[in-house]
Amino acid sequence: MKTFSIAKSRRLRSTPYTSRIEEQGVTAYTTYNHMLLPAAFGSLEDSYHHLKESVQVWDVAGERQVEINGKDSAKLVQLMTCRDLSKSKDGRCYYCPIIDDKGGIINDPVVLRLSSDRWWLSIADSDVLLFAKGLAIGNNFSVNIFEPDVNIIAVQGPKSFKLMEKIFGEKITQLKFFGFDYYDFKGTKHLIARSGWSKQGGYEIYVEHTKSGLDLYDTLFEKGKDLDVKPGCPNLIERIESALLSYGNDIDINDNPLECGFDKFVNVDSDINFLGKEKLIKIKSEGVSKKLMGVKLDLKKINITESIDIMDENSNPIGELRSGCYSPYFDQVIGIAMLNKPNWNANQAIKIKINDQAFDGKVCDLPFI
Numbered sequence: 001m002k003t004f005s006i007a008k009s010r011r012l013r014s015t016p017y018t019s020r021i022e023e024q025g026v027t028a029y030t031t032y033n034h035m036l037l038p039a040a041f042g043s044l045e046d047s048y049h050h051l052k053e054s055v056q057v058w059d060v061a062g063e064r065q066v067e068i069n070g071k072d073s074a075k076l077v078q079l080m081t082c083r084d085l086s087k088s089k090d091g092r093c094y095y096c097p098i099i100d101d102k103g104g105i106i107n108d109p110v111v112l113r114l115s116s117d118r119w120w121l122s123i124a125d126s127d128v129l130l131f132a133k134g135l136a137i138g139n140n141f142s143v144n145i146f147e148p149d150v151n152i153i154a155v156q157g158p159k160s161f162k163l164m165e166k167i168f169g170e171k172i173t174q175l176k177f178f179g180f181d182y183y184d185f186k187g188t189k190h191l192i193a194r195s196g197w198s199k200q201g202g203y204e205i206y207v208e209h210t211k212s213g214l215d216l217y218d219t220l221f222e223k224g225k226d227l228d229v230k231p232g233c234p235n236l237i238e239r240i241e242s243a244l245l246s247y248g249n250d251i252d253i254n255d256n257p258l259e260c261g262f263d264k265f266v267n268v269d270s271d272i273n274f275l276g277k278e279k280l281i282k283i284k285s286e287g288v289s290k291k292l293m294g295v296k297l298d299l300k301k302i303n304i305t306e307s308i309d310i311m312d313e314n315s316n317p318i319g320e321l322r323s324g325c326y327s328p329y330f331d332q333v334i335g336i337a338m339l340n341k342p343n344w345n346a347n348q349a350i351k352i353k354i355n356d357q358a359f360d361g362k363v364c365d366l367p368f369i
């Protein structure tokens, strides 16, 4: 595949850590929320093994925050998501599909309840701020909506707990999954959550004070030397094996949450008010006609830049492959596919054509591991 360099500009925003990661050997960027997001530090496969064994520090500032505060903030956040937040608590994160009036997915952020009238939506790659502003204006809500200057550093991998303990003390190891609290670093408080876009364990530091954050970034590398800490980024292989979904790749506005396996985040039975509720009630009672599934292909290499049609054994189209990679764990290509009803049985045979060559494969359940 031919590769191209990225043309930087003000519009394609750098992060406070960009100069650091460029010194540390970033080799590819993607864009996320109009910001640079590192996509590789050399070999994806080497980074994958390292992430599963040790600890990495990621510049994920592209996971921007949409802050919604004010008297009607809880009402607006609930209007945007089908997940029931009526019993939500301060200091907790909630993975929430944001949907439109048709039930189409606008985004799949991690929602942080800072207080009952102050929320952060830690968004995937789409312009949630504009959607939120439109709803607030149309409904005459009393809210403030803006992007605060927050730049997340993720610390991921099995040794992340040891590394964070060295810097923040034992109490950081007691933080529960999807909980957050404030921890001191040289006199500055940092919001730290036990979360991250890998299944290897770890934390996300929501840096609000850039100077202290840069010092913390450097300290993570100093204190992590004996733990073999390395710079990294969300890893395509690890995230597909773990079935962490990527908005814009695996899911988009033409999919509803029930098609994407978000059933437990679709709360149509409580009396909450959200956009698309009627629609989701209807879809739930009728059942979905397409669904995200895993696929395994008899292939050792793939590079997906657009969806690829999937066929059944008789060459009838049955869906599309949306993400894929070579998995060292399965020693074949695995991928995330949207498959039409009734092709949802694990082990069902499928076919795929790449560069006019046909390859066999089979359907499987998500997550792979």
Ligand code: THG
Binding pocket: 063, 094, 095, 108, 109, 110, 122, 123, 124, 125, 152, 178, 195, 196, 197, 198, 204, 243, 244, 245
């Ligand atoms: N962290 C933060 N912001 C983010 C992401 C993140 N914004 C963009 C993107 N990632 C949003 N998408 C996801 C997808 C999956 C998860 C988090 C964000 C995730 N899922 C867990 C899982 O699937 O096991 C837990 C879900 C649950 O059960 O609540 O962590 O990574 N700050």
